[in-house]
Amino acid sequence: MIACLVYAALPRSTFAQSQEHAIVKILPLGDSITQARNNRASYRHPLWKKLIDADIEFEFVGSMNTQLGTFFPGTPPQPDHKGHIFDPDHEGHYAWQASDIAYGHNPNNNTGSGRLSEWLLNYDFDIALVHLGTNDAHLGQSNAQITGEIKDVIEALRNDNPHAIVLLALLIPTAKSGAKQSPIERLNVSIPSLVSEMNTLESPVILVDQFTGFNAEFDTYDGVHPNARGEDKMAQRWFDAIVAVLSR
Numbered sequence: 001m002i003a004c005l006v007y008a009a010l011p012r013s014t015f016a017q018s019q020e021h022a023i024v025k026i027l028p029l030g031d032s033i034t035q036a037r038n039n040r041a042s043y044r045h046p047l048w049k050k051l052i053d054a055d056i057e058f059e060f061v062g063s064m065n066t067q068l069g070t071f072f073p074g075t076p077p078q079p080d081h082k083g084h085i086f087d088p089d090h091e092g093h094y095a096w097q098a099s100d101i102a103y104g105h106n107p108n109n110n111t112g113s114g115r116l117s118e119w120l121l122n123y124d125f126d127i128a129l130v131h132l133g134t135n136d137a138h139l140g141q142s143n144a145q146i147t148g149e150i151k152d153v154i155e156a157l158r159n160d161n162p163h164a165i166v167l168l169a170l171l172i173p174t175a176k177s178g179a180k181q182s183p184i185e186r187l188n189v190s191i192p193s194l195v196s197e198m199n200t201l202e203s204p205v206i207l208v209d210q211f212t213g214f215n216a217e218f219d220t221y222d223g224v225h226p227n228a229r230g231e232d233k234m235a236q237r238w239f240d241a242i243v244a245v246l247s248r
Contacts, residue, residue: 024058024246027091027125029101029153030132033172033225033234034092035111037068038077043226043234044090045078050239052081056246062091063119064112091119097136098149102156116153120160127245128157129238131169131210133191134224137183138174143190151198158203166205167241168195172234175216175223184211208241210234 028034028044036042044060051058065088067077078086093101094111104115132153136146150168157164170188188211198205210233216223219230226234 024127025061025125026058027061027128029091029128029130031096031135032094033131033134034090035067035094041077041231043231045086046232046235047238048086049081050235052084060087060089061123061125062089063122064091065089066110068094068110095135098132098146098153102149102152116156125161127165127167127242129167131171133187134171137187143187146187147190147194150194154198154205162203164203165245167208168205170209170211172210172214173216206241208237210237
């Protein structure tokens with residue numbers, strides 16, 4: 001059993017008052033689960049709607065503003081909401097590993113190129129939503145290697161913003177492994193310790209449990225990437241965590 005943090009949202013009026021009209025800059029950071037492909041909305045769209053519904057003044061940031069592939073005509077995956085046009089900015093990079101994010105990658109396709117420290121020169125952020133390690137785990141990398149690379153990702157975020165708030169996910173499960181304990185489950189065992197090691201008062205690192213209650217059979221369309229139900233589940237976990245952080 002992996003321990004998790006449970007968040008409770010404040011009443012809407014109380015939360016709105018606590019924000020004092022500050023624009024919160026949110027960085028969605030990860031791999032294909034963050035970027036999404038073709039006509040998938042990504043968790044970013046339902047999260048965006050939940051933040052709007054809560055009257056939170058926010059902005060998504062990142063070097064990317066596209067998904068992998070081309071949208072099918074007439075079926076926009078991220079429709080307008082309450083008169084707002086979707087904010088597509090993010091730092092999701094399809095098929096990338098944590099090492100690619102930290103140290104650089106140039107795949108020459110529409111998944112981006114470069115490294116986090118370079119991208120951060122072009123925008124500011126307050127909160128990073130980090131869901132990284134899925135590709136690494138399925139490639140057989142050790143927990144120590146993966147968590148070391150995620151640690152370097154967190155350090156890059158802090159080098160850009162010493163007061164960065166990092167929401168670090170327990171990864172959603174996948175159906176790629178038939179083993180008794182999947183690579184994702186093995187990696188998730190090490191993430192709480194990484195959170196404890198990296199957490200500081202100046203720059204909190206907070207565990208967000210995206211694993212518990214997520215079913216790879218019913219919440220993904222291919223055993224790895226969330227379908228609409230899975231995207232909404234992820235969005236709710238991120239939303240609850242963001243509200244808990246901002247209400248402090």
